[in-house]
Structures are given as C-alpha cells and as structure tokens.
Amino acid sequence: MTRQPLRDRDAPGLRYLRGRGNRRVRKVRRLRGLLRVWKVLLWHLVPAALLVLGGIRGIRHLASSTSFALETVEVQGALRTTPTAIAARLQPFLGDNLPELDLEEVAARVAQDPWVLQASVKRVFPHTLRVIVTERTPAAWAVLDGLVQLVDETGVAIGPVGSDAREFPVLTGLDALGSDARRAALQRGVRAVGRLRQATRSWIEDVSEMDLSLSDRIGVVTREPGPLVLLDPEEAERNVGPYLELRREIEDDVGPIASVDLRWRDRIAVLPLSETKLESN
DSSP: OOOOOHHHHTHHHHHHHHHHHHHHHHHHHHHHHHHHHHHHHHHHHHHHHHHHHHHHHHHHHHHHOSTTBOOEEEEESOSSSOHHHHHHHTGGGTTSBGGGOOHHHHHHHHTTSTTEEEEEEEEETTTEEEEEEEEOOEEEEEEETTEEEEEETTSOEEEEOOTTOOOOOEEESOTTSOHHHHHHHHHHHHHHHHHHHHHOHHHHTTEEEEEOSSTTOEEEEESSSOOEEEEOSSSTTTTHHHHHHHHHHHHHHHOSEEEEEOOSTTOOEEEEHHHHHHHHO
C-alpha cells in the first residue's frame, strides 16, 4: 500500500489555516496604514483648525472693538462741491466700526450730492475713510420749472446757476413736456451742444438759446442779431460749416433772412424776412 505524502494529505487544512492567517496579517496592515494616514491628517488639520479658530476670534474682535471707530473722512476730487459738504453727508457713519461699514452704502450717500457723478470709498485704518469723487461736467443751462438750472453732459440737472457760473447756451421749451420727453429733450440738447462745440468751436460761443420743444428740430437763437437757425436734433452740426461760410453771400443775394433750415443733407433752406411779412399781411 502506497502512503500519500504528508503535505498532500494535509494540504486542505494547511491552505485553510494559511488563509486565515493571511487575513489577519492584511487586517493588521490595513489598520496600521489607517493609523498612519490619521496621524498625517491630524498633524495638518489640527494646526489648520487652530488657525481658522484664531481668525474667527480675530474677526469677532475687529467687529466688536472700538479700536477702529470711524473718526475722519478724507475727500479727494471735490472741486465744485466741497470736501466739507461731502463729509457732512457722512456724519451718521462717524463712530461706527470701520471694518463693518458698508462701502457701497457710503458711496451711495456721497452720490446724493448733485455735483457727484460717482464716488469710490476705501478704508484707511485705523480711523479714516477715503472718498474719491468724480464730479459732473457742466454742459449747458436749462430753463426747468421756470428756473435756470445748470445741467451736465448726460442731461442731469445739477442745481441753480450761480452768479459766477460760466455762460452756456440756454436750453428752452422743456417745461411743456412730460417727464420722459423732457429727459430725452435734455439729452438731445446737451449732445447737440457738445457736437457743435467740437465741430464749430467759435459759433457755439455765439449761441444764446436752443429751443427743444419739438423733437424733429432744434431752434437756435444767436447772441448777435440774425435769423433763427434750425438744426437736426441728432446731427446738430450738419451744414453749419457751409452755412457760416456762405451766410454773407446768402444775405447779399436774398436780403434779410427770417430763418435758415440746416436739417437737410447737403442743402441750406432759407426763408427771407420779406416772405414772412407778406404772410403776416
């Protein structure tokens, strides 16, 4: 009888024992690996958590501390308005904690000044707000509700004209318009002033009044006696240059002129004063 080798007889049991042993080893190795990972994580996370906690405590301290109370408002760029006027608008913020101030709210309060187009605000620790102002640029005068107001390049009324104000063309014919139509007419008027100043700098200085009552024309009255000049509302400079070059010849040929219409492209339409007299008779 042939005897089976011992290792062959015991192979199933040995395999079973070896499998259980391997599982224990793997579990121990995994446990050790997890412990190493946790040690690394704790090594980094604990200092980070302490740093975040310190930051939170610092922010809370800044928010509740009186060490950064607003005491001074520093204003730059205020020429037509004054730094004192701007600072007066920010009086309600004095004593507030500087880190907690809503800078957009502060800028909006500054922009309530009629002369301020926009404002930027920054904190200057420990106790100062710095306000940088961009002011509106005067472009014309306008008769609004019976008062002569100074208006800027966007057609916004700045305030009553002072005795020391520079003279501009006066925009008229606005009081009979509704609010939306008035706003649109003001924008057309100041835009026309800008275009005329750029195209015919000398002639705009002679313009006294610009009637904006009709949306399809701008009626211009000059300081020196002369005809009523009708301009295109969207292209006010159209034909002005040629008319200024030819007006002496036109007057010599036609005689006294009641009005000149420059709205048509490449055409100057003239109404002699004699014809208006005939019509009135």
